[in-house]
Amino acid sequence: MAKWDEEIATEYVGQPLKVRDGGPAMVVEWPRALTHVHTYGLLTPFFEGLKEGKLLATRCVNPVCAETRRWLPPRADCPDCLGRMQWVEYGQPVIGTVYSFTMVDYAGLGVELKTPYWQIDVELPDTATIPKGYLLHGQAEIGMKVRAMFRTEAPTHTILDLYWLPAAKG
Numbered sequence: 001m002a003k004w005d006e007e008i009a010t011e012y013v014g015q016p017l018k019v020r021d022g023g024p025a026m027v028v029e030w031p032r033a034l035t036h037v038h039t040y041g042l043l044t045p046f047f048e049g050l051k052e053g054k055l056l057a058t059r060c061v062n063p064v065c066a067e068t069r070r071w072l073p074p075r076a077d078c079p080d081c082l083g084r085m086q087w088v089e090y091g092q093p094v095i096g097t098v099y100s101f102t103m104v105d106y107a108g109l110g111v112e113l114k115t116p117y118w119q120i121d122v123e124l125p126d127t128a129t130i131p132k133g134y135l136l137h138g139q140a141e142i143g144m145k146v147r148a149m150f151r152t153e154a155p156t157h158t159i160l161d162l163y164w165l166p167a168a169k170g
């Protein structure tokens with residue numbers, strides 16, 4: 001009997017669970033890891049562009065569509081007429097204007113940035129949207145000019161490969 005118990009004990013290769021609440025109903029913590037498999041689908045060119053230091057948006061080319069400006073983040077299909085959009089590249093350097101900003105002290109899950117950081121909303125010419133981004137250095141101010149930069153070395157393959165720096169004055 002004693003030998004059988006020892007054999008059972010040696011078969012347990014996991015870690016003992018942490019008991020969060022001992023009772024009357026015992027509650028244990030059971031850590032689990034999850035890999036989320038996600039495709040960028042038709043938006044893949046945007047992320048490929050970031051790795052090459054290019055900022056790509058999409059534009060509706062339907063001649064009867066009311067919205068002819070660029071969309072950033074890109075949409076594969078036009079939100080207005082539902083037609084397939086066309087890829088367009090911003091000219092370099094990409095200069096935008098800070099529309100609004102906030103200091104982020106507690107980043108959401110999946111935002112692997114050291115806090116605190118400046119989250120900025122950037123107005124871009126000929127663009128229907130005001131995309132969010134982050135200012136790597138400097139202090140954010142409404143109306144300041146910022147320049148798009150790209151993490152082409154060791155890219156993360158996420159939107160974090162695009163960041164902004166204060167644009168040189170002059």
Ligand SMILES: [Zn+2]
Nearest residue numbers: 060065078081
């Ligand atoms: Zn359209």
